Amino acid sequence: MSDRSVLNLIDKLNKEHALDKEEWIQVIDGYTPEIAANVFEKARVWQEKYYGKQIFVRGLIEMTNYCKNDCYYCGIRRSNRNIERYRLTPDEIRECADLGYELGYRTIVLQGGEDPYYSDDDIADLVKTIKEAHPDCAVTLSLGEREFDTYKKWYDAGADRYLLRHETANFEHYRMLHPESLSAAHRQECLRNLKKIGYQTGAGFMVGAPGQTSEHLAEDMVFLKELEPEMVGIGPFLPHHDTPFADEKPGSTKMTLYFLGLIRLMLPDVLLPATTALGTADPLGREKGVQAGANVVMPNLSPTDVRKKYALYDNKICTGDEAAECKNCLQMRMRSIGYEVVASRGDHCGVVS
Ligand code: 5AD
Ligand code: FES
Secondary structure: OOHHHHHHHHHHHHHHHOOOOOHHHHHHHHOHHHHHHHHHHHHHHHHHHHOOOOEEOEEEEEEOOOOOOOOOOOOOOOOOOOOOOEEHHHHHHHHHHHHHHOOOOOOOEEEEEOOOOOHHHHHHHHHHHHHHHOOOOOEEOOOOOOOOOHHHHHHHHOOOOEEOEEOOHHEEEEHOOOOOOHHHHHHHEEEHHHHOOOEEEEEOOOOEOOOOOHHHHHHHHHHHHHOOOOOEEEEEEOOOOOOOOOOOOOOHHHHHHHHHHHHHHHHHOOOOOOHHHHHHOOOOHHHHHHHOOOOEEOOOOOOHHHOOOOOOOOOOOOEEEEEEEEHHHHHHHHHHHHHHHOOOOOOOOOOOO
């Protein structure tokens, strides 16, 4: 496959916003820095067409690090006995949301491990009270796999968006990353339910996860096209020392950036964060992510004393900073590359709110 033919496929992607699996494999295997630069340039055209130079911010509250699952890659997996577990109370979560509002955030993300301690009604009440206090805020949930009725209850309580990465579209690869109790089929069913209910839905995967091949990544791209999520979260896989994947090699920054650009070309108006994992893998990862096509950043709002405990991977950034520091830091970083952080809900542009 010559560089010329890969560039032709990228032109096709830029026009038709779709490729088939074989074509994706060629684009992925054909990576060169020059081809990536071409992708980023095209990606920025779409980013600017839909969102200008605006970067949306989401205030992230990590509400619990208890998790009933045992994903092999994740630092807060159930079998990790070496971390101190915590849960924020509903009042503490509301206080974080209030602080986020004062700092100018108009999206609050409640994220956590799959923690059965909070009942469906507890979460619904939490969403309801946050929306009552701040009607101009969007509330995003990222609390894992639940059944249709639970998702519906939370949506009816006022939740606007839901993040649930599909992790990998390939069923065998999913088996390599998760124990028997979890299945790719159920995860994908959850995503379809979320879309059906009306959530702005986010899927995504890790780049460079153990066992991942170009074919798996090609399947991820085909899966995303078919699902048409409003948001896509990707970041490099980073090992955590207390997991079965402690000695695996991390995913690369350059391939993560390449995928951000490719996702922007495939789903031109998608909400695409430059993730904390990307910022951890490379000190300028989030800036480079935006320049590759990302248009969202997610500063941390969690109380400082719990931040270190929410470690999905090693060396996570922002664990020592106050919420206001994270906000200023990101504002400065985005300005340094000619973008402006904005205080708005930052809905997907296909959504009328
Ligand atoms: N490295 C990078 N990302 C990770 N996640 C979980 N563990 C890791 C890790 N070790 C990602 C998963 C999950 C999201 C919340 O964080 O994709 O869906
Ligand atoms: Fe809980 Fe992965 S082990 S999110």
